[in-house]
Amino acid sequence: MSARPDFKTRAGAALADPVLKVAIDRTTGNAERKRAAALAAFPEFETARARGQAIKDHVTAHLGHYLEQFERNATARGAQVHWAADDAEARAIVTRICLAAEAKLVTRAKSMLGEEIGLPHALADAGIERVETDLAEHIIQLAGEAPSHIIWPAMHRTREQVAELFKTGHQPPPAAEDPATMVQSARRVLREKFLSADIGISGANFLVADTGATCTVTNEGNAELTTTPPRIHIVTAGIEKLVPSTAHAFALLRLLVRSATGGEMTQYTTFHAGPRRPGDADGPEEMHIVLVDNGRSRMLADEFREMLRCIRCGACMNHCVVYRQIGGHAYGGTYPGPMGSVLTPVLDGLAASRDLPNACTMNGRCAEVCPVGIPLPTLLRAWRRRSWREGLEPGSLRAGIGIWAQVARRPRLYRLATRIGLPLMRLFGKGGWIARLPLAGGWTAHRDLPRPAPQSFMDQYRAQQKARK
Known part of the structure; x- marks a missing residue:
């Protein structure tokens, strides 16, 4: 098979x-x-x-x-x-x-x-x-x-x-x-x-x-x-x-x-x-x-207890921007969408379904519409934390996040990276959008990326504050 x-x-x-x-x-x-x-x-x-x-x-x-x-x-x-x-x-x-x-x-x-x-x-x-x-x-x-x-x-x-x-x-x-x-x-x-x-x-x-x-x-x-x-x-x-x-x-x-x-x-x-x-x-x-x-019964004793409130109405998936792009079969389990991304690791094990809690933009729309107030984004983050603690994330991802953390914790280095990265990204833009970008194929394969502004948000903010003085 x-x-x-x-x-x-x-x-x-x-x-x-x-x-x-x-x-x-x-x-x-x-x-x-x-x-x-x-x-x-x-x-x-x-x-x-x-x-x-x-x-x-x-x-x-x-x-x-x-x-x-x-x-x-x-x-x-x-x-x-x-x-x-x-x-x-x-x-x-x-x-x-x-x-x-x-x-x-x-x-x-x-x-x-x-x-x-x-x-x-x-x-x-x-x-x-x-x-x-x-x-x-x-x-x-x-x-x-x-x-x-x-x-x-x-x-x-x-x-x-x-x-x-x-x-x-x-x-x-x-x-x-x-x-x-x-x-x-x-x-x-x-x-x-x-x-x-x-x-x-x-x-x-x-x-x-x-x-x-x-x-x-x-x-x-x-x-x-x-x-x-x-x-x-x-x-x-x-x-x-x-x-x-x-x-x-x-x-x-x-x-x-x-x-x-x-x-x-x-x-x-x-x-x-x-x-x-x-x-x-x-x-x-x-x-x-x-x-x-x-x-x-296992859910009663852990951080996913609130998922037992679910009355299976489907509202979370009807309003989910991810589900509405890929449908239910892509999730691979019995239950699709946000509620499925919480339940499938319970049913099938986290090792076999760790991608599902990560397939979320964390916009919070699912929690807004849930009729019994299940904090779905919070539960999805809990699975992400557990996946990280158990070493289930790929080595390349862990290394990439480690590099990002090193840069993000050093403001000067972060600003330098931004000043270098923004002009480079703009080179790939056309008509306000970027159709292809190195290292971002997962995004641009199915949608265009907005072309970034000439200056970072902080640079624009400083310029605006200076103009007001």
């Missing part, structure tokens, strides 16, 4: 793809505008954000208590609760349930936790057919790809590309390429799967401790069709999804939906409380809830 391209190679390929940039701009630009409009119509947002942060921090501080309460109440309602320490154990539990039920067909509602634990590959290895029921997940399943965004998994695909996928993946193919016709085609294909599935697998946006219920939030109704007709419903959820009560869940929903899609509420907000009971019109005969740790 060939080695996987590193982050810089993946990012370079993304930057060279003009169609990808069009697809990303269409979706993130629309998401940014809709979020801004939603918040303008919701003057209580800052108060709601403070409450949301307090709820998440309270649960984190008392996680053991709420986990026990949730298990007790979910079990009382007839659900079977399973505990998974890591991704391998979570995969094994889900696969074991499916094999014991002799399941041949499994439908799955969109779940990033399922992607995190590698569930799609585990089901395939067990010989079980998996059907993704979210429209965007259906698209990327046809394309054989992973999600590129946690809310819009197929945002890297244009409508024209989706039409080509449906032509080959749907039998018969759609009669036209307009969105309505293609949606109808997907509905026709998926409806048969909904009705014939042996097991439905979903994630959970929230786990309600005082009722033992799980909550799913969708706009398509696919989660309801995934979890209701099959004989067995399996929920996979991270342990940080807990909230004390239904009222707390709705407090966070006010933040989640506005930040994710710019709406007040989603079309479908469903609470699942155990399997079907005598007298119920529908529902599964069995309900299994797999609670997954997979590094979350």
Whole structure:
């Protein structure tokens, strides 16, 4: 098996793809505008954000208590609760349930936790057919790809590309390429799967401790069709999804939906409380809830504890200048963007993902828009410091920063270097921009560098002060 391209190679390929940039701009630009409009119509947002942060921090501080309460109440309602320490154990539990039920067909509602634990590959290895029921997940399943965004998994695909996928993946193919016709085609294909599935697998946006219920939030109704007709419903959820009560869940929903899609509420907000009971019109005969740790307990004890607040709204990546240039696949992990750059080192190890915390301009926009106030730039800096302490940075980088530090600590030497460097840089400029510059190819390969002013900032400042006297 060939080695996987590193982050810089993946990012370079993304930057060279003009169609990808069009697809990303269409979706993130629309998401940014809709979020801004939603918040303008919701003057209580800052108060709601403070409450949301307090709820998440309270649960984190008392996680053991709420986990026990949730298990007790979910079990009382007839659900079977399973505990998974890591991704391998979570995969094994889900696969074991499916094999014991002799399941041949499994439908799955969109779940990033399922992607995190590698569930799609585990089901395939067990010989079980998996059907993704979210429209965007259906698209990327046809394309054989992973999600590129946690809310819009197929945002890297244009409508024209989706039409080509449906032509080959749907039998018969759609009669036209307009969105309505293609949606109808997907509905026709998926409806048969909904009705014939042996097991439905979903994630959970929230786990309600005082009722033992799980909550799913969708706009398509696919989660309801995934979890209701099959004989067995399996929920996979991270342990940080807990909230004390239904009222707390709705407090966070006010933040989640506005930040994710710019709406007040989603079309479908469903609470699942155990399997079907005598007298119920529908529902599964069995309900299994797999609670997954997979590094979350470690985060409780270190500087990344605040990341456990995350409600997976995607706002940080919609406003990230880096994500909006390279898309989600370039990050290489389950979670892309700023939140992924914090979580991927937890899941995959810092040595394998040290480039991600460095792929940030530190402009702070992600922290500004986070609905639960996660200080993402601070957490990214923490990974950078740890990478430096553990000697993971390349020797050339460490040497270069060492030279820079020596110059920066000596004002006279720094001013001399500036006076020499500015005229040299200006020689490469044309029309106010620099298209190519030695030792700066990483920048100029995909964008132009502004041509510097004839004088440094300090020289201009001194001249201005002198003119005022």
